[in-house]
Amino acid sequence: MPGGLYHVVTRGNNQRRIFRSPRDYKKFLQILKETKEKYPFYLYSYNLLSNHYHLEIETIEISISKIMHQINNKYAKYFRKRYGGSGHLFEGRFYCSLVLKEPYFWELAAYIDLNAVRAGLAEHPKDYQWSSYLAYFQKEYKDILVDRDRFLRYGGMDLESARLSYLEFIEEKLKSQKLPPFLIDERMV
Numbered sequence: 001m002p003g004g005l006y007h008v009v010t011r012g013n014n015q016r017r018i019f020r021s022p023r024d025y026k027k028f029l030q031i032l033k034e035t036k037e038k039y040p041f042y043l044y045s046y047n048l049l050s051n052h053y054h055l056e057i058e059t060i061e062i063s064i065s066k067i068m069h070q071i072n073n074k075y076a077k078y079f080r081k082r083y084g085g086s087g088h089l090f091e092g093r094f095y096c097s098l099v100l101k102e103p104y105f106w107e108l109a110a111y112i113d114l115n116a117v118r119a120g121l122a123e124h125p126k127d128y129q130w131s132s133y134l135a136y137f138q139k140e141y142k143d144i145l146v147d148r149d150r151f152l153r154y155g156g157m158d159l160e161s162a163r164l165s166y167l168e169f170i171e172e173k174l175k176s177q178k179l180p181p182f183l184i185d186e187r188m189v
Contacts, residue, residue, distance in 0.1 A: 001063075006056070011051060011090065017051050019050050039070060040062070043146055044056040044151045045133075047113065049116060106154075106155075109166075110173045125137075125174075133170070136148060136166050
């Protein structure tokens with residue numbers, strides 16, 4: 001669905017690790033960038049954990065299936081070449097949920113940005129380097145992976161006011177640890 005906002009989750013088969021070293025996380029992010037260049041889409045948030053990852057993607061023209069096939073196929077080939085082994089790297093294809101932009105646009109991003117905190121990997125999202133949160137936490141953002149300006153413009157404010165509002169929104173969620181209402185399956189955390 002062009003213009004669809006998706007929450008995508010991919011898990012390691014049998015909940016096995018899909019990221020074993022910093023090199024793996026970096027390779028995945030590189031594949032994500034290359035896929036954005038080949039099949040343009042907007043990426044608003046991501047969180048890479050050892051045995052699964054979350055993405056918040058808005059499609060433009062290419063289907064989410066084609067985008068995810070490219071990402072998962074390239075990463076699985078890299079992983080098998082590096083570590084060997086056989087069988088499926090990922091558990092099924094991928095989990096994907098179409099999300100209404102109103103009112104869940106920031107809710108979904110906050111849920112994803114706080115995933116490492118909920119998993120006990122960091123006390124604050126700024127302490128976890130494999131998340132999009134740092135793109136919003138930093139005043140100056142130069143990387144092209146996260147479509148930060150587009151995300152922040154969605155709130156209808158100037159970029160800096162929106163950035164600060166999003167950080168405040170995250171802090172409120174962090175204090176309450178309240179799961180967003182769109183979460184269908186809590187096992188996907």
